[in-house]
Amino acid sequence: MSYEGENKIQSTGVQVYYGETRALHGIDLNIGANEVTSLIGPSGCGKSTFLRCINRMNDVIEGCRVEGSVFIDGDDIYADHMDVVELRARVGMVFQKPNPFPKSIYDNVAYGPRIHGLAPTKEALDHMVETSLRRAGLWQEVHDRLGDTGSGLSGGQQQRLCIARAIAVNPDVVLMDEPCSALDPIATAVIEELIEELKSEYTIVIVTHSMQQASRVSQKTAYFHLGNVVEFGDTSQIFSNPKNTQTEAYISGRIG
Amino acid sequence: MSLTFLSVSILVLGAYSFIFGRRRVRHLSARVDVKQHSLDGYHGAFVMACVVLPAFSFAVLWSGFAPLIINDWLREFIAAGSGALTNAEINVLVSKAKALHAGVINARFVGPDTVEAADYFAGLLEMSSYLRATGAIALALAGFYFSQKLIAPRFAARQRVEKIAIWVMIGASAFAILTTIGIIFSLIFETYMFFQQVPVLDFLFGLHWSPQIAIREDQAANPGEFGAIPLFAGTLLITFIAMLVAVPVGLMAAVYLSEYATHRLRNFAKPTIEVLAGIPTVVYGFFAALVVAPLLRNSGADIGLTLSSESALAAGIVMGTMLIPFISSLSDDVINAVPQSLRDGASALGATKSETIKQVVLPAALPGIVSAILLAISRAIGETMIVVMAAGIAANLTANPFESVTTVTVQIVVLLIGDQEFDSAKTLAAFALGLVLFFITLILNVVALRIVNKYREQYD
Ligand SMILES: Nc1ncnc2c1ncn2[C@@H]1O[C@H](COP(=O)(O)OP(=O)(O)O)[C@@H](O)[C@H]1O
Ligand SMILES: [Mg+2]
Numbered sequence: 001m002s003y004e005g006e007n008k009i010q011s012t013g014v015q016v017y018y019g020e021t022r023a024l025h026g027i028d029l030n031i032g033a034n035e036v037t038s039l040i041g042p043s044g045c046g047k048s049t050f051l052r053c054i055n056r057m058n059d060v061i062e063g064c065r066v067e068g069s070v071f072i073d074g075d076d077i078y079a080d081h082m083d084v085v086e087l088r089a090r091v092g093m094v095f096q097k098p099n100p101f102p103k104s105i106y107d108n109v110a111y112g113p114r115i116h117g118l119a120p121t122k123e124a125l126d127h128m129v130e131t132s133l134r135r136a137g138l139w140q141e142v143h144d145r146l147g148d149t150g151s152g153l154s155g156g157q158q159q160r161l162c163i164a165r166a167i168a169v170n171p172d173v174v175l176m177d178e179p180c181s182a183l184d185p186i187a188t189a190v191i192e193e194l195i196e197e198l199k200s201e202y203t204i205v206i207v208t209h210s211m212q213q214a215s216r217v218s219q220k221t222a223y224f225h226l227g228n229v230v231e232f233g234d235t236s237q238i239f240s241n242p243k244n245t246q247t248e249a250y251i252s253g254r255i256g
Numbered sequence: 257m258s259l260t261f262l263s264v265s266i267l268v269l270g271a272y273s274f275i276f277g278r279r280r281v282r283h284l285s286a287r288v289d290v291k292q293h294s295l296d297g298y299h300g301a302f303v304m305a306c307v308v309l310p311a312f313s314f315a316v317l318w319s320g321f322a323p324l325i326i327n328d329w330l331r332e333f334i335a336a337g338s339g340a341l342t343n344a345e346i347n348v349l350v351s352k353a354k355a356l357h358a359g360v361i362n363a364r365f366v367g368p369d370t371v372e373a374a375d376y377f378a379g380l381l382e383m384s385s386y387l388r389a390t391g392a393i394a395l396a397l398a399g400f401y402f403s404q405k406l407i408a409p410r411f412a413a414r415q416r417v418e419k420i421a422i423w424v425m426i427g428a429s430a431f432a433i434l435t436t437i438g439i440i441f442s443l444i445f446e447t448y449m450f451f452q453q454v455p456v457l458d459f460l461f462g463l464h465w466s467p468q469i470a471i472r473e474d475q476a477a478n479p480g481e482f483g484a485i486p487l488f489a490g491t492l493l494i495t496f497i498a499m500l501v502a503v504p505v506g507l508m509a510a511v512y513l514s515e516y517a518t519h520r521l522r523n524f525a526k527p528t529i530e531v532l533a534g535i536p537t538v539v540y541g542f543f544a545a546l547v548v549a550p551l552l553r554n555s556g557a558d559i560g561l562t563l564s565s566e567s568a569l570a571a572g573i574v575m576g577t578m579l580i581p582f583i584s585s586l587s588d589d590v591i592n593a594v595p596q597s598l599r600d601g602a603s604a605l606g607a608t609k610s611e612t613i614k615q616v617v618l619p620a621a622l623p624g625i626v627s628a629i630l631l632a633i634s635r636a637i638g639e640t641m642i643v644v645m646a647a648g649i650a651a652n653l654t655a656n657p658f659e660s661v662t663t664v665t666v667q668i669v670v671l672l673i674g675d676q677e678f679d680s681a682k683t684l685a686a687f688a689l690g691l692v693l694f695f696i697t698l699i700l701n702v703v704a705l706r707i708v709n710k711y712r713e714q715y716d
Binding site for chain 2: 055057060062084085086087088089092093095097099100101102103111112115116162165166169
């Protein structure tokens with residue numbers, strides 16, 4: 001394990017190509033353990049692409065090629081011996097649009113532990129499901145209807161179900177790609193509170209298009225522009241006193 | 257005036273009135289300073305619709321009903337002509353008169369009464385077609401007169417044309433629905449007649465099917481046995497074998513195409529597989545009879561099995577092959593409709609590709625796959641050609657796929673081949689079989705469609 005603020009994820013010279021076009025031009029970024037790092041920037045600048053580099057979700061995109069290295073706890077995740085199944089158990093992901101499986105709430109959360117063989121007994125699995133739902137702040141709302149299908153929940157509840165599903169396999173890192181963009185302000189506030197609580201256990205990287213959200217939930221902020229990290233530092237510093245003129249322009253709303 | 261000539265005349269009038277309406281509104285608008293309500297074409301279309309639609313409907317309705325009335329009049333004419341005739345005798349005379357009129361028989365071989373009747377008939381026909389033409393043209397002209405009077409710059413031709421278009425479409429749908437209902441009712445009616453001759457329970461639960469083929473009049477005394485169980489059992493057996501072939505192969509092909517194949521391969525393979533669906537079933541039929549059946553018999557002989565040259569197995573295998581593209585294409589569509597986000601969600605949790613497919617994609621697509629299978633079953637049940645050629649017509653009650661069996665559809669064909677009395681039990685049995693078959697496929701289709709709809713709601 002790593003202590004707070006120590007480098008958890010190191011990316012060095014990460015370049016990503018979709019076919020012939022290069023979407024990321026060499027990203028160097030050190031992401032600290034047990035803190036929240038937000039990635040901001042105009043749309044199309046490569047935030048999601050970079051996020052997907054951290055759990056190798058780019059592998060499943062046809063024609064996508066990654067160069068450079070990403071280290072998690074010092075392991076190069078693009079090394080030949082790296083097993084993506086294990087990697088993804090260590091690095092969970094929450095998507096923009098809630099995507100619960102068309103299964104029961106229980107089975108949604110139990111899915112990860114099952115495929116990784118984490119729960120030897122039914123009791124252990126029940127326990128894991130309950131803990132994950134509690135951590136995701138959903139237990140109170142769903143404990144009496146675990147058999148109902150996940151898609152019957154509200155959007156905010158679905159997103160928390162997806163968070164519970166991601167943390168059920170006990171990852172170190174949780175990646176979130178605009179997790180609140182499909183939610184109303186109240187559900188958003190609930191998720192932001194949840195992120196605040198989760199950071200004691202997990203390293204969180206969140207892509208967001210909301211400046212307020214970035215400043216509320218994150219300790220570090222990286223500003224992306226056209227496939228480059230233009231500025232990276234403490235969130236408070238970036239928002240109060242950006243060093244780069246592009247960053248300043250974006251934060252003050254001049255680039256959309 | 258023949259119906260063809262009349263139709264062409266009406267269409268020519270219609271074309272003229274379109275041009276006329278268009279020109280007229282342009283002409284009127286040029287003289288006044290108001291904004292024209294509808295485009296010129298709508299005015300033309302309005303006049304044309306008023307000319308063509310009533311005239312056409314009139315001509316079609318007339319052609320439908322006039323023969324019935326003429327037939328009645330001809331009967332009355334013949335009945336009034338020569339004293340006391342039985343119904344059957346009148347029928348014969350009516351047919352003779354019509355045949356004479358059509359030139360099928362020579363006047364030398366019939367009596368003077370018949371010649372007279374034929375003349376009367378010819379007169380009626382001529383009058384009918386004259387009246388039809390006059391009526392239709394009159395309607396067309398009236399439509400033209402009244403509609404062109406409405407043409408004006410501010411006339412809302414667009415709304416009228418839209419409304420007329422809607423009514424035409426309603427008419428088309430009503431036609432489709434009414435003919436279906438008509439077919440069902442005639443099936444029900446004939447089936448009812450059949451059950452007057454053969455008890456319902458004997459038909460539904462009887463184990464022997466051997467409708468006598470009466471070659472001479474005196475043989476008809478024995479109506480034969482009409483136990484439908486062997487037919488339904490045969491249908492079931494062949495359908496089952498076909499599904500055993502089509503479902504696994506079709507599903508695996510669908511999974512491969514939608515999940516593993518590259519775009520280029522998919523774009524090539526999918527249409528290729530679908531070509532299989534375009535092969536006429538009779539081609540499959542002789543493929544089954546000439547290639548598959550001998551092959552099975554020979555390889556069966558090699559391992560000591562005796563297969564009859566017509567077997568349920570051969571028919572089932574070929575029918576299954578025919579249904580592979582059906583199942584793979586429909587399943588491929590539903591698998592593709594499963595949102596990518598579900599696959600991403602599973603891979604992000606560390607699921608492998610095959611785990612994702614088995615545990616997330618297929619369960620999500622299951623309702624659609626089930627309904628694809630149900631639709632395939634209903635096609636298999638209705639399939640005739642392959643079975644006639646490969647499985648035979650012997651109504652054996654057996655579960656042995658190596659024997660020859662027959663199916664409901666094949667027996668319908670067999671019952672109706674050749675000259676048959678229309679009200680014999682044999683002919684009517686075909687309607688009873690048809691009705692039962694109709695209900696079975698109807699239920700399968702309804703269930704399949706309901707499943708599909710339910711599934712659709714899930715992801716919208
Ligand atoms: N699957 C893909 N195939 C091809 N190009 C892509 C794909 N995903 C993203 N891109 C391109 O990569 C660039 C970065 O996209 P993305 O990472 O989604 O940006 P962001 O998340 O910051 O809006 C964009 O120019 C986009 O068009
Ligand atoms: Mg994005």
